[in-house]
Amino acid sequence: MTLFEYLTLLIFGLVSGSFLGMLTYRLPRSLHFGGRSYCDHCKRKLSWSENLPLISYLVLKKCRCGKKIPSRYPLIEAATAGFFVLTGFAYSANINSGFLDTLHSRLGPATLPFLLLIVMVLMALAVIDIERQILPDALVYILGLIFAVYFILFANNLLFSHLLWGYLSFLFFLTIYLVTKRRGMGFGDVKLSFVLGSFLGFEQSILWLFGAFTLGAVAGLILLAVRRAKLGLPIPFGPFLLVSFWLTVFYGEKIVGWYLKLL
Ligand SMILES: [Zn+2]
Structure with missing residues (x-):
């Protein structure tokens, strides 16, 4: 660039x-x-x-x-x-990674505008979740629609396996939602997990979930340490899902590589 x-x-x-x-x-x-x-x-x-x-x-x-x-x-x-600048940088630095390569082979020069459009919706969701502790349905549906158009027009051979992973992410979050009796996360997170999980597919979904909970735990500990959050006070989980999603899309392959080197 x-x-x-x-x-x-x-x-x-x-x-x-x-x-x-x-x-x-x-x-x-x-x-x-x-x-x-x-x-x-x-x-x-x-x-x-x-x-x-x-x-x-x-x-x-x-x-x-x-x-x-x-x-x-x-x-x-x-x-x-x-x-936006960070997305441009991450895109040009990782264009050969498996996930971006798949996107690029199907969308060509429209890949970066497509990713920026996703980043815009992610930003809107994160801002509203931080300020109001909700993830508005309208934005989750718009994100789902953007992904649906991509899969139907450009990657229909991947549609069913990705939908399956979206469904498994959905079940995973639904379980947490029911077990924690809605204190841990809202139903908005459950719906969002279906949409994000179905875009990512199998390997990326695992990394994305692992990343979201790691980021959430680290941020929770920091907030506790500076006494900004008392135990039981809800910290919106959406931003961690969204940041981890961004990291998985652009740096997923590198993160897995670094992790495997550590072992
Ligand atoms: Zn005024």
């Missing part, structure tokens, strides 16, 4: 992040989306110069009504831009 391509990803990520900031605010509150951005406080529509990702926040800091622009907006914009 050239510097120009990384800059394009950065700008595209900032703009997408601006959209995600709006979507993740309005979707869980059942507000109408689409149309121009407005101030969440006074509802005044924003002019184009008030709506520039990151820059408007850094320059203006507040709306004309006097209310500060919530820091979630620049944070989501910066995080999305960061993840």
Whole structure:
């Protein structure tokens, strides 16, 4: 990837992040989306110069009504831009790994845009799960639809074995959900596990689940250590599923390689 391509990803990520900031605010509150951005406080529509990702926040800091622009907006914009650049880097560095090679052999030059679209939905899910402890059905279905289109049009020979793994992931999470009596995770995690598991298929699913629980355990211990979370207080599990999914797609083969070398 050239510097120009990384800059394009950065700008595209900032703009997408601006959209995600709006979507993740309005979707869980059942507000109408689409149309121009407005101030969440006074509802005044924003002019184009008030709506520039990151820059408007850094320059203006507040709306004309006097209310500060919530820091979630620049944070989501910066995080999305960061993840876009990271995705571009991880894609070009691992294009020959088994999983990405399969995707690339079927999607060709559309592979990176396809992966960025997935990253966008993952970001939206993670933001809403962190802020509101829910994974909205609409976003899980959109992700499922994106994967369904891919398998039906480009990889229909893989469809049934992948659906089987999605189903097994679903049963695995359903068991945890029932055993922990809903304290461990929500039903949103169970539905999401079907969608993510069926995209990954057999070997990747195992690594993805292992990674999600490892990340969750490490983060839980850190949060306990700094006393930000008391025992029994729910920490949303969705972000760990999503981060582990990203790592599995791009670095799965390398992680397995490092692990086998350790043995
Ligand atoms: Zn305002």
